[in-house]
Amino acid sequence: MYILINTLYLIVGYIWGDWRNWKRYYSTILFFTIGDFLYNFLLYKKSMWVFHDLILPNHTMITILAMVVSYSATALIYLGRFPQGWIKRTFWFLLWTVIYLSFEYINSRFGFITYHNGWNFGWSVLFTCMIFFILPVHQKWPLFAWLISIAFIITLLNIFDVKISDMK
Secondary structure, eight states, X not given: OHHHHHHHHHHHHHXXXXXXXXXXXXXXXXXXXXXXXXXXXXXXSSOSEEEOOSXXXXXXXXXXXXXXXXXXXXXXXXXXXXXXXXXXXXXXXXHHHHHHHHHHHHHHHTTSEEEOTTOOHHHHHHHHHHHHHHHHHHHHOHHHHHHHHHHHHHHHHHHTTOOGGGOO
């Protein structure tokens, strides 16, 4: 399933991504990827979600594939075609949120993602909204985006009662 999804991202990223200006989005792609690396590292012993696949052997391989392909394609399309005006931006935000959540919902229905430690699809909705809110913020004001992200992460760690001892 994840090879199919990432192949789709690769194709649409190739077609609609702003590859000519990839350097403009590079730091935001890294920001996006670092967020996922931090989740996987900090919550190694207390995962909120785990990916499963029929071909790829484990969560780590699926996550690395997503970081390299999906996140890069997402940033190059989402930021590369980010519209002017609040109404268009709102629709663009909603479109990408629905795309990500649709893939997640399908994957959850077929067992390709499982939720743990109190996480559920509702939390994923909030988390996905945060992702698509924070990416353009990072593009314009990287330090502000880091502050918002750190506050959001600390809040989630408290809500889900993740202790330092739960971390690797």
